[in-house]
Amino acid sequence: METFYDVMRRQGITRRSFLKYCSLTAAALGLGPSFAPKIAHAMETKERIPVLWLHGLECTCCSESFIRSAHPLAKDVVLSMLSLDYDDTIMAAAGHEAEAIIEEIVTKYKGKYLLAVEGNPPLNEDGMYCIIGGKPFTDQLTYASQHAKAIISWGSCASWGCVQAARPNPTRATPVHKVPGIGNKPIIKVPGCPPIAEVMTAVVTYILTFERFPELDRQGRPKMFYSQRIHDKCYRRPHFDAGQFVEKWDDEGAKKGYCLYKMGCKGPTTYNACSTVRWNGGLSFPIQAGHGCIGCSEDGFWDKGGFYDRLTDIHQFGIEANADEIGVGAATVVGAAAAAHAAVSAVKQARTKGDND
Amino acid sequence: MADQMADQAASQQTAVYVYEAPVRIWHWVNAFAIIALCVTGYFIGSPLSSVSGEASDHYVMGYMRFVHFAAAYIFIIGFVFRAYWAIVGNSHSREIYLPRIFSKDFWDELWHEIKWYSFLVDEPKKYTGHNPLAILAMHLMFVWGSIFMIISGLALYGEGAGMGSWQYQFFSSWLIPLMGQSQDVHTYHHLVMWLLIIFAIIHIYVAVREDIMSRQSIISSMISGWRLFKDNRPSND
Amino acid sequence: MAIQTPNGFTLDTSGERVVVDPVTRIEGHMRCEVNVNSDNIITNAVSTGTMWRGLEVILKNRDPRDAWAFVQRICGVCTGTHALTSVRAVEDALNIEIPDNANSIRNIMQLSLEIHDHLVHFYHLHALDWVNPINALKADPRDTSALQKASSPRHPKSSPGYFRDIQNRLKKFVESGQLGPFKNGYWDNPAYILPPEADLMAVTHYLEALDFQKEIMKTRTIFGGKDPHPNWLVGGVPCPINIDGEGSVGAINMESLNHVRSIINQTIEFVDNVYIPDIIAIGKIYYDAGWHYGGGISGTDALAYGDIPDKPNDFSAKNLMMPRGAIIKGNLNEVHEVDHRDPEQIQEFVPHSWYKYDDESKGLHPWDGVTDPNYELGPKTIGTRTDIKQLDEAAKYSWIKAPRWRGNAMEVGPLSRYLVGYASKHTEFTDQITDTLGALGNAPVSALFTTIGRTAARALEAQWCAYKQRYFLDKMIANIKAGDETTANTESWDPSTWPKEVKGVGFTEAPRGALAHWIRIKDQKIENYQCVVPTTWNGSPRDNEGNIGAFEASLMNTKVERPHEPVEILRTIHSFDPCLACSTH
Numbered sequence A: 001m002e003t004f005y006d007v008m009r010r011q012g013i014t015r016r017s018f019l020k021y022c023s024l025t026a027a028a029l030g031l032g033p034s035f036a037p038k039i040a041h042a043m044e045t046k047e048r049i050p051v052l053w054l055h056g057l058e059c060t061c062c063s064e065s066f067i068r069s070a071h072p073l074a075k076d077v078v079l080s081m082l083s084l085d086y087d088d089t090i091m092a093a094a095g096h097e098a099e100a101i102i103e104e105i106v107t108k109y110k111g112k113y114l115l116a117v118e119g120n121p122p123l124n125e126d127g128m129y130c131i132i133g134g135k136p137f138t139d140q141l142t143y144a145s146q147h148a149k150a151i152i153s154w155g156s157c158a159s160w161g162c163v164q165a166a167r168p169n170p171t172r173a174t175p176v177h178k179v180p181g182i183g184n185k186p187i188i189k190v191p192g193c194p195p196i197a198e199v200m201t202a203v204v205t206y207i208l209t210f211e212r213f214p215e216l217d218r219q220g221r222p223k224m225f226y227s228q229r230i231h232d233k234c235y236r237r238p239h240f241d242a243g244q245f246v247e248k249w250d251d252e253g254a255k256k257g258y259c260l261y262k263m264g265c266k267g268p269t270t271y272n273a274c275s276t277v278r279w280n281g282g283l284s285f286p287i288q289a290g291h292g293c294i295g296c297s298e299d300g301f302w303d304k305g306g307f308y309d310r311l312t313d314i315h316q317f318g319i320e321a322n323a324d325e326i327g328v329g330a331a332t333v334v335g336a337a338a339a340a341h342a343a344v345s346a347v348k349q350a351r352t353k354g355d356n357d
Numbered sequence B: 001m002a003d004q005m006a007d008q009a010a011s012q013q014t015a016v017y018v019y020e021a022p023v024r025i026w027h028w029v030n031a032f033a034i035i036a037l038c039v040t041g042y043f044i045g046s047p048l049s050s051v052s053g054e055a056s057d058h059y060v061m062g063y064m065r066f067v068h069f070a071a072a073y074i075f076i077i078g079f080v081f082r083a084y085w086a087i088v089g090n091s092h093s094r095e096i097y098l099p100r101i102f103s104k105d106f107w108d109e110l111w112h113e114i115k116w117y118s119f120l121v122d123e124p125k126k127y128t129g130h131n132p133l134a135i136l137a138m139h140l141m142f143v144w145g146s147i148f149m150i151i152s153g154l155a156l157y158g159e160g161a162g163m164g165s166w167q168y169q170f171f172s173s174w175l176i177p178l179m180g181q182s183q184d185v186h187t188y189h190h191l192v193m194w195l196l197i198i199f200a201i202i203h204i205y206v207a208v209r210e211d212i213m214s215r216q217s218i219i220s221s222m223i224s225g226w227r228l229f230k231d232n233r234p235s236n237d
Numbered sequence C: 001m002a003i004q005t006p007n008g009f010t011l012d013t014s015g016e017r018v019v020v021d022p023v024t025r026i027e028g029h030m031r032c033e034v035n036v037n038s039d040n041i042i043t044n045a046v047s048t049g050t051m052w053r054g055l056e057v058i059l060k061n062r063d064p065r066d067a068w069a070f071v072q073r074i075c076g077v078c079t080g081t082h083a084l085t086s087v088r089a090v091e092d093a094l095n096i097e098i099p100d101n102a103n104s105i106r107n108i109m110q111l112s113l114e115i116h117d118h119l120v121h122f123y124h125l126h127a128l129d130w131v132n133p134i135n136a137l138k139a140d141p142r143d144t145s146a147l148q149k150a151s152s153p154r155h156p157k158s159s160p161g162y163f164r165d166i167q168n169r170l171k172k173f174v175e176s177g178q179l180g181p182f183k184n185g186y187w188d189n190p191a192y193i194l195p196p197e198a199d200l201m202a203v204t205h206y207l208e209a210l211d212f213q214k215e216i217m218k219t220r221t222i223f224g225g226k227d228p229h230p231n232w233l234v235g236g237v238p239c240p241i242n243i244d245g246e247g248s249v250g251a252i253n254m255e256s257l258n259h260v261r262s263i264i265n266q267t268i269e270f271v272d273n274v275y276i277p278d279i280i281a282i283g284k285i286y287y288d289a290g291w292h293y294g295g296g297i298s299g300t301d302a303l304a305y306g307d308i309p310d311k312p313n314d315f316s317a318k319n320l321m322m323p324r325g326a327i328i329k330g331n332l333n334e335v336h337e338v339d340h341r342d343p344e345q346i347q348e349f350v351p352h353s354w355y356k357y358d359d360e361s362k363g364l365h366p367w368d369g370v371t372d373p374n375y376e377l378g379p380k381t382i383g384t385r386t387d388i389k390q391l392d393e394a395a396k397y398s399w400i401k402a403p404r405w406r407g408n409a410m411e412v413g414p415l416s417r418y419l420v421g422y423a424s425k426h427t428e429f430t431d432q433i434t435d436t437l438g439a440l441g442n443a444p445v446s447a448l449f450t451t452i453g454r455t456a457a458r459a460l461e462a463q464w465c466a467y468k469q470r471y472f473l474d475k476m477i478a479n480i481k482a483g484d485e486t487t488a489n490t491e492s493w494d495p496s497t498w499p500k501e502v503k504g505v506g507f508t509e510a511p512r513g514a515l516a517h518w519i520r521i522k523d524q525k526i527e528n529y530q531c532v533v534p535t536t537w538n539g540s541p542r543d544n545e546g547n548i549g550a551f552e553a554s555l556m557n558t559k560v561e562r563p564h565e566p567v568e569i570l571r572t573i574h575s576f577d578p579c580l581a582c583s584t585h
């Protein structure tokens, strides 16, 4: 990878002014002039990949999840693996000094930095439901996306829209890949509300270690973590196959760890690594602690009806009911109509017969 | 035009061979497969009450799903075979696949059929094959409904079989994002079951009714293959 | 020209206007504008919430049993507190009583959140306002080791070699020229006054705390399946207890209880040996240097709802282990009763918020609350609708509503809880306060009503919470021993058993302060759902009478070393641990 020095040279900056930059940097940091050559040396040799981690409309729980990573530790990712140059949640700089960083990275590392996005931008009200530096977040996002090497969409917000995009999506919150003007870059979706910490750090370290992007499925998710459903690897699966279900919270079946299908578990329709990687250092995952999966890594999981219903609601055509309710309703109407029709037919048949006789 | 002449001629006779053996066998195999699919499908969506004891001693959901998948493959193979037969079989074998919607007669007859079902005319016409209303219902509800169930069913199957499976590659991979997510595929697969059930209710009711009230044999035709007419008058009089 | 606010501040906009946007190291998006006079004193402060998602709109017509999952996503930092508040609101509306074990489990989960949130806030969001990591490079590791041993003798990581290793790692990091999160910090600003050895100790603990914090939340993974955003249940908790029956390994059993105990013990150790000593050490240096800014309305108008019910289902002040009450106009001799149901007490105003009411001269009680967005800027705004250079605070200027208690702007949070606890003469809190004031060199009580006091109260509370976790674990084990393994009450689970129309309110003490949700349920669906959140209180814009909110008040009269380097502004704002996603929701 090109070093910082290479980049500066390429932009026509002389060695003299490069060294001057280094001593200024040292001075700005309150370090003695003895630091300048060391900084220069470091800049000429190795580089950590710069990362801009932007935040739109979100709840920051993707960041919270990230710092729960046990292997690697979040500390090691941030100090040794990449250079987290912009992340409003933890960065020291604020205001103009913070905003200046984005511009600096975008110009100095054209095509070389990663853009990580947590949350998503609202499009209604000219984007002013999410303001940064007095301007809509969409400005910051589209600007930073233009020259990124790739975009990582953290969590269900960036990947799909998540809770703020749930009906009626008052702000028109829009997932990253659907934002008008977003740079035409590879987008790696890491959905989940939030994603599993170790999945997040694994995606980052994969890119750094193998110097390539993970293989993605059709929808842009790394196959290594999102190719199977919770249900496919759920340890309660034998109870599912046996037909042993929790019928009521805290019943005998619940105590024995029966399958949560009838309590609305969305494991059969949810692609995520919870039942294998598990959460918080492999300790547990929602189903293990007795609650069904709510499908938090799936597109639009908020709008599929109640979390405790196995059959989900249909909202199209002004209907709000599940398939069986609609089906039984329609079949009853048709059945009744057929019966009525049969009755009329019988009467008519009898009359015709009578006429003929 | 030629068809019409043939029909006209046929209506003068008392018996015509309409449903070839493969169609008849298919019809009944298909009917049983669909019944099995509906029953097992319903209980996949809303399972029976839990059984107690060791998980390893039971396989209730497992069997339910096994029967569903077994019936599904019978249904799929049957459907593919029936589609093939529509090409090589007699003209009646094509009726429900390619309804004669470009023929004016078809629409006239359809109108007549609607009036017959609304008790507005005293007598139906005679048909060697299906009546146009039946054709339309069979085409829209049954043929397309079946295609949807096969595609969505295979897409659901591919989810369990895994990304490497042909079911996943050819079906799940595009259908799931197209419909939104896996849950939506389940929902629509489930919903279209009800469409087929409604078709079956109408279909069976009408078959019985026509058997009694129309001018030709109906149920026995699907057993013997022969269409018998109850009168010798022309179709229209 | 100066304006007098009813709550006692003199606002003067004649000096230079300084804008900080984005305010970083907080949750969510916030903007701050201040006027600074020629002596570099802040004479006017404007705080703006710059995001809105519309959760209250999204919740309409949904199943009340699902609401916790939606509102939990209001915030991933105070993850779970909204969910708990929500299930309490629904249970209140439907008269559902939860079992004893569920109460203990919920309390342990809520307490772990308080500890985690406070710890992460101090080290990872707030420390860089006090600590200069670059200065740490100048430290002699032996001095740091000596300081560590003096300030916290029981902390095992204290050798000079340990600090040298950390310093070397930091050195390598800085020399790389890629400063990551430290980039463009204000590292030569004279507002940073710690000696290098204290800076090195604090930076070391920044890293230790980053490694440790993830352990605290594991109790929630055991009971709730994951963290952030564990699972909750209307009527109790979703995890069953099965101590010795068939299949017990899949439920809460002896192994999981032991695991929880071990996490609690480690947490107590970390808070006692690292967090508290750091707060005292750093706080004392700044306090002794005369940095007493940032009090705002903390000593005069404080509100706490109380939380951590000892017995389940009893939310009266005497059963709540965290204090409950309101203090107004600085009168510590009177702790007022707080009633969430009284339409006259808690009201939200919007004349300066980007929302519409039919009559904006009045406030609305949350049961009748309205959330109808209305983005418009005042005539004195500088810039455009989508490129704001300077806000017009005489008009609407924030996505945060302005909640008021009997018309008063109130501060909420750990400091308010401690103040209410202190005024109620609750010995658990008065003892901790006395000890801390003693450690600060017998400082007066007024030392609490500062930015430093706000930050210290948070640490004290983390300690209180850590020990209370142990109390509830023991309580739960005693209850199981007595034969009760119930964790959920499902009597009213089925919506067809519900009355046609009901309303309820649930509250918690979230890490950042008093939190409540008001719900109306009609025909089994949510008819109206309103959240009034800690940062809504603290970060509130002006109200119809011109009272400024707690953030704004706290910045007033602060001296800034360099007006264009917002170190002091960040320091004081951060002492509230602002959560903007929460505040606007």
Ligand code: HEM
Pocket: A268, A311, B034, B037, B038, B040, B041, B042, B044, B045, B065, B068, B069, B072, B073, B075, B076, B149, B150, B152, B153, B154, B156, B157, B158, B186, B187, B189, B190, B192, B193, B196
């Ligand atoms: C007439 C045709 C069919 C009917 C009426 C039918 C009905 C159903 C129903 C009601 C469900 C439950 C859906 C839910 O609520 O989750 C279901 C599930 C399923 N069906 Fe079908 N189905 C049909 C054809 C097929 C076909 C052709 C396949 C192809 C293999 C198939 C494969 C599946 C699979 C894989 C599932 C999911 C099983 C599970 O979740 O464990 N189905 N079906």
Ligand code: HEM
Pocket: B023, B027, B030, B031, B032, B034, B035, B092, B093, B095, B096, B129, B130, B131, B134, B138, B142, B196, B199, B200, B203, B204, B207, B218, B219, B220, B221, B222
């Ligand atoms: C007791 C049950 C059933 C009876 C008595 C029955 C009867 C019949 C009869 C009499 C016909 C010929 C109609 C005509 O000549 O116009 C027919 C055709 C047909 N039936 Fe059924 N049927 C039954 C069940 C089903 C079921 C469950 C299905 C599928 C949902 C089905 C699908 C069809 C189709 C698609 C045709 C058209 C065949 C073709 O033209 O290729 N039937 N049925």
Ligand code: NFV
Pocket: C027, C074, C075, C076, C077, C078, C081, C082, C510, C511, C512, C513, C515, C533, C534, C535, C536, C578, C579, C580, C581, C582, C583
């Ligand atoms: N303000 C706030 Fe929260 C808290 N604590 C909650 O209610 O942080 Ni996001």
Ligand code: SF4
Pocket: A058, A059, A060, A061, A062, A118, A119, A154, A155, A156, A157, A158, A162, A163, A192, A193, A194, A195, C073, C076
């Ligand atoms: S995806 Fe979920 S967890 Fe992540 S920021 Fe969005 S709401 Fe929070």
Ligand code: SF4
Pocket: A230, A231, A232, A234, A235, A236, A237, A238, A240, A258, A259, A260, A261, A265, A266, A267, A268, A287, A292, A293
């Ligand atoms: S608990 Fe959920 S994921 Fe596990 S087997 Fe049952 S339905 Fe599948």
Ligand code: F3S
Pocket: A192, A193, A230, A270, A272, A274, A275, A285, A286, A287, A292, A293, A294, A295, A296, A297, C226
């Ligand atoms: S709810 Fe989310 S955390 Fe995993 S088990 Fe389901 S995807």
Ligand SMILES: [Mg+2]
Pocket: C056, C401, C530, C531, C532, C533, C584, C585
């Ligand atoms: Mg609100």
